Amino acid sequence: MSARVGWARRHRRTVTVLIVVGVVIALVVADGIRRYAEGEGELATDPAFYSLPSPVPTGEPGAIIRREPIASAPAGATAWRIIYHSRDLAGKDIPVSGIVIVPNSPAPVDGRKIVAWGHPTTGAATRCAPSLGLDPFQLVEGMHELLAEGYAIAATDYPGLGVDGESSYLLGVPESNAVLDSVWAARDIDEAQIGDHFVLWGHSQGGQAVLFAAERAADYAPELTLEGAAVAAPAADLSALMSDDIVDISGVTIASYAIPAYTAAYGERFGEAAISAILTPAGAKATPRMADLCLLTQNEQIHAIADPLVGEYVTSDPATTEPWQTMLRENSAGAAPITVPVFVGQGGADELVIPSATEKYVTLLCAQKVDVSFHRFPGVDHGLAAYASVPELLLWLGELESGTPASTCPG
Structure with missing residues (x-):
């Protein structure tokens, strides 16, 4: 084969690849435009x-009260x-809202395996629910890859988001x-064809x-x-989270929620007065206003309120002050053993859930x-931790399927 012919073939392959990539990008953009246009109509x-209705008729946990297709x-x-x-702490x-997504590919005989997704902080006010967004799928990190692998996805809003009710922000039992x-709830949708493995x-x-x-499963x-x-950059130890972050704007925002x-x-x-006693007078005045703002869409307003309160929001470290010390401990992971394999991804540049806190939690899991399977991603911040984890997550899911998940614990 002459050099000229070889170059021509390589050139055609390169052009073909570029065309395919261009078509894929165009399809993704077109699908995004379609989803936003249809999302506008659904709002x-x-x-x-x-x-x-009030009161809502009672039902078994997971029984669907209402559902509608998402165009x-x-x-x-x-x-x-x-x-x-669902059920609250007591x-x-x-009632709790959320979304269910299934691929249009044929379901296995025993039903689709489902991924139950827990979203990062969006706020504590009812309107901050992900399912209420113009794109209700935006925060399901790894969604496209999971659907391509044949998984169904159930994404809860958590209690108090979407449907009016008491906030469950960082309350482990009602969230879980x-x-x-x-x-x-996903299994209650017959056409979704969901199995019992998740x-x-x-x-x-x-x-x-x-x-x-x-x-608790x-x-x-x-x-x-x-x-x-x-999990990616998990808020596993709330005591560490509060101690690490209460000195900056992230900690003020988290505490206000x-x-x-x-x-x-x-x-x-414990008494409402004892719980709120942790706040300075300025913090007590600002908390209702901050708690009513959504993190992703009202960030500037949050900063305007929270910035002046950095260092002036609480009277002491909540992690060492009762009753917060007890409440944070009760809502930190690790008190009960987990009996299934665990994947953990952590960004090295995370300033919210700092790497040492996640490393300490992984050490606890290994001791239990x-x-x-613990993966560190140098240079990755908190917001990108889940996206950075997706490639390793997919490999780990494959290992789960084969029954051979690798462990990074020593020994």
Whole structure:
């Protein structure tokens, strides 16, 4: 073969690859435009969907109260917006919203395996729910890759988001109930063809929710089979999170979301005055305003309120001040063993969930004889931790399927 012919063939292959890549990019852009256009139309119907009668009829955890198809579903998939029954910290029946997404490929004979997704912080106000967004799928990190692998996805909003109710921000039990009940809700949709095997996957706040779900799954949902739990930059140790972050704007924002939720959940046990006593007068005045703002869409307003409060928001470190010390400990992961393999991804440049906090939690898991696959991503910050984890996550899911998940624990 002459050099000229070889060059010509390589040139044609390169051109072909570039054309294919260009077509794929064009399709992704076109699908994004379609989803946003259809999402605009759906926004008009959202208020009626999320408005429920009072009182809401009771039901079993995971039983669907209401559902509707989502026209802006990703290409090659079908999706529903759902409201389903769950339970709060006291065991009371509460409605929770979310979405379910399934690939349009044929389901296996025994049903699709489902990934229960726990989203990162969006806020604590009802309107901050991911399912209420113009693109309700935007925060499901790894969605396209998981759907391509044949997984269905259930993505809860958590209690208090979407459907009006008390916030569950950083409350491990109600968040994890909502995650686990989302699997039951997805199975309640006959055409979704969901089986009884599932995997947990969460980022940041969602990491806390997922770890609690992994600890509690066997008792709370024994009829389901949990195969593994995956987290990225998880809010595993709330005491460390508060101590590390309360001195900056992230900590002020997190605390402003947590204080109303913890007051509602623990007010009867500890007294509302004792819980709010951690705040300075300026902090007490600002908290209701910050708690009513959504993190992703009202960031500038949050900064305007929180910036002057850095160093002046609380009177002492919540992690060492009662009753916060007890409340944070009770809502930190690790108190109960996890009996399935765990994947952990952590960015090396994370300034919110700092690497040493995640490393300490992984050490605890290893001491509890959990099969942990721990991956560090140098230079990756908190916001990108889940996206950076996706390639390794997919490899780990393949290892789960084959029954040979690798452990990075020593020994």
